[in-house]
Amino acid sequence: MISTNDSSSELDHLQRGPRVMLYSHDTFGLGHLRRSRALAGAITAADPTASALILTGSPVAGRFAFPSRVDHMRLPGVIKRSDGSYASRTMGMSIEETTALRSGLIRSMAQQYDPDVLIVDKEPTGFRGELLPALELLSQKGHSKLVLGLRDVLDEPEVLAEEWARKEAIAATEQFYDEIWIYGLASIYDPTKGLALSPLVRDRMHWTGYLRRDLGPLDTPPEQPYVLITPGGGGDGAMMVDLVLSAYEQDPDLAPRAVLVYGPFLSGETREAFETRVEALQGRVTTVGFESRIETLFSGAQGVVCMGGYNTFCEVLSFDKPAVIVPRTTPRLEQWIRASRAEELGLVSMLDERRDGWTPAAMTKAIRALATQKQPSQAFSSGLLDGLDCVTKRVSALLQDLPRKVAE
Template sequence: MTPTQDAPPDRDQTSRDQTSRGPRVMLYSHDTFGLGHLRRSRALAGAITAADPAASALILTGSPVAGRFAFPTRVDHMRLPGVIKRSDGSYASRTMGMSIEETTEMRSGLIRSMAEQYDPDVLIVDKEPTGFRGELLPALELLASQGRTKMVLGLRDVLDEPEVLAAEWDRKDAIKATEEFYDDIWVYGLRSIYNPTQGLELSTSAKARMHWTGYLRRDLGPLDTPPEQPYVLITPGGGGDGAMMVDLVLSAYERDPDLVPRAVLVYGPFLSGETREAFEARVEALQGRVTTVGFESRIETLFSGAQGVVCMGGYNTFCEVLSFDKPAVIVPRTTPRLEQWIRASRAEELGLVAMLDENRDGWTPEAMILAIRRLVKQSPPSSAFSDGLLDGLAYVTARVSAMLRDEPRKAAE
């Protein structure tokens, strides 16, 4: 047979020439709400490229504030059209005047196109096996058919209560996608603390592909000068659901004129509008006992100088508390998921943090006053550290290196 376009491609021509291009890692982070997925992907990309000077990484994200972050060398990002989650749980296009179906279709096409053009050696998918509303499936099918990309599903330490998670994954056909497409399943935590997949009917082979990495240590590199000390750092994460906690802290300082130390409050980019304006008026009346920051992409500096932390229970904030070894009080949300409450209650059991529980302690100014006063005597998380607790980034970089040395996954027949 003479060589034509109908001839099967030569294996040497279709395989990647690693002598002419460095490893490429693509990370998918749907980011319909908050900062957690983007910040986790950014930490992973930075660690992978730092460990391998030839590697590059591309993050696909729906976060509306992605452009406000600095990205490490050889790490870039592409912003997907944004969507918002309404109070009733439904979704809508953020700004484009398109239906959610049209927006999802556009996002899906962009993701597939980037997967085809970037041609990643490793794809790391954050939390959602099929992506937002299944938007990732065309890209997964493309990469699986080519058989050259190792695909990883990355899960935070806690997803939701088992029964709720099982119903959600069944609705999204996520079990099937996990079994079919993913070479590895990484859990960014420890099995001894919590298993996020309990309640899911994963096969024996899928469970054998699971790796508990440890938590993802936050960058403790060069930091700016923190504010005047002592102070307690108050952070609701992205801030979109943090108004209750901020109100509680301000009420505590208003109720007790002798409450010390002073507080440095980071609103987060999603706590804005009239709610924030009302908070600012209350802060001004406290005459310096509480100071505020709108959005701090280098919040690590504020963590470094804090005497203690009052925060919500999101994964990334929890990692920062552990990394900077700060006594912390977690005020976990309980809707729309129990994720934060599960994480905070388990961490309190282990002596890593204290929790201000709505039902047990009450979300009152008096309860918050007591919690802040106790921070001075509270032990740091290191007093209860277990082996491997913060080894997540080191584990991930070693695992990526091992995956790149393996033979490509065989294409589906």
Template sequence: MGHSTPVSPTSIGARPGRVVLYSHDTFGLGHLRRSRALASALTESGVAESAIILTGSPVAGRFTFPPAVDHVRLPGVKKLADGSYISQTEGMDIEATTALRSALIDSTIDQYEPDLLIVDKEPTGFRGELLDTLKRLREGSKTRIVLGLRDVLDEPDVLATEWARKGAVEATETLYDEVWVYGMRLVYDPTQGLPLSADVRSRTVWTGYLRRSIVDAAEVPDTPYILVTPGGGGDGAAMVDLVLSAYEQDPDLHPHAVLVYGPFLSGEVRERFETRVEALGGRVTSTGFDSKIEPLFAGAEGVICMGGYNTFCELLSFDQRAVIVPRTQPRLEQWIRAHRAEELGLVRNIDRFREELTTDAMVAAIRALPHQRRPSEAGADGLLDGLDVVNARAQALMQHPLTDAAE
């Protein structure tokens, strides 16, 4: 399977279905971007007539969505350094905000009557906000329910503790028809360490990674460049600092760089970076949040990035050489992904555990980047069937009883 191909449900006597994608999005862009890619594939293939994304992302309105895809913005929350949450709505505590989000979710699903609900990452939703809706849907609704997991969640022991605290294992066992893992078992199994039953594991589908394509055309530099992107940017300051230090230390460093900050790297930190960028005299150019980043990925000589799921999908999709500088707090997800990808020969990984986060190491990595192997040279072509598999599974679930659907 390669790129998604149109499916014609009407040719076998069934109408396209309606899909809701739940994306809790307390921080960052990952869940929203993954949900948007899935919704686009389902509607453009003809499997779904329309799709609605339920998202808490504060920047959802800055993305373009296909004609058949809409979104409902849930009241936002913010995660504090100690792991607790506060509401972004003035005058509302976190309990009231969670209750409001839960009511909006339930009302949307009740009115829209989806054939399929795809829940991203959190089986019970943010602070359990999905549980009442999921239980109601299980009491005779036509809606099929899928839990979608990225390829890596966290260290097995940490994840097991977190899921036990949230009641996530019980919810997965009793409330979901299937589990989709948007990755490959040969890369990593995100459920290792979880006490899931053989029944749930038999209903787990490994889709492969989600291929990305250029949706919106955009201008890119006509001279060779590397792309530097911290994704959403909220925790990318250390990586950006390291790259700028490399260009400051070596006046002959090439290729030049295009730095995309991300929507959450802002304020005084970004202002200080901008001062340093200007002093480099055009060797590094910068821009803020760019929802049309795909053309920059496609045209670059290579990419320096963090190890988020969506960025990794883009590296594979555009067959890009990459140096990954993964975060290691508050969870090891990015480091695990980058480490496994390096073992498979797909990327170069620079991380603090190997004491490589030095300016000299970054200078050497940038110089070597245009000569690195591309992912395809390490056999990455077979990793990107995710959207095709999702289309096929979604169509099967919406048209057949579960006994016929599980593979």
């Protein structure tokens, strides 16, 4: 350690750069990890002395390249059953044991990494409350800023209020978090609608705008024209993929061709059946299993058919592509709320199960309409994609309130 007699120049030399830790529980899909990765990349790019560590439960975290000075630690995985309950991915461990293991690892990393800023994605107390020991530790230490980051839509207000009450999330938000960042715009949707947050907490809320996707150097996209078909992680995308393939099967004149990205979580058996159908279409549909640089495919697409997850929506906006969103409605209405509001604003079109019907004819019509559909930028522009710029400014402001830590 440095003695009190050391000179100020020595202290300056040993001052360490800012450290940001991001928690992303990731029990299913890719959304939380990709959002944390985008945030970490922007923060470290804005400050060449900063580093970031992402704690994630995603089973595919290792397939992604991470930016310079960004690393990740994989937490023991859990899976969500069809009945809504959870189970451990680790053989021989109960969900309680796995949660306790994850919680201990998170607290240990908070202790050892000693972040200046902790950014928590979506869940104020973490998966099954696993984050609470780390929050208590950092709060007691008193030299870390704690931030809760929320996507633009969480769920129906009544459902969300019940969920947060059950998880004691309101109390945790009131007690621990210095700021709440909402990765959207108040003029589009308020995800905290229905939550009994105090005026004091609401004063700590910052609307960032949506998180722009990296538009840096890209690979050469496939031969054009084509429509990009992406169900996100793919775990719940079989219905949409089936609908697209049925449209191309039933209408031999449907154009342009489709480039389909299955996603890493679309099951092998289901994917094999789809591949048989794709082969019969003789090149009118081509497929990719998992594309960590899906940005390249977005860049060359004439239009996009996708589900309504937050990250895919940000990609549609960032690449300014006409899009048809096919939103899931279970287990949450999140995607439907996002898609219906975006359609109202003219940002996208939506294929709604009740209004339009999920039929091959409806999908064919939607794909054909992409050729003349307006780009999102023609409907909305002011502040829409300022999220990453806002986040880096907030991090800088939070760091200014903290005493500089020195390297040990």
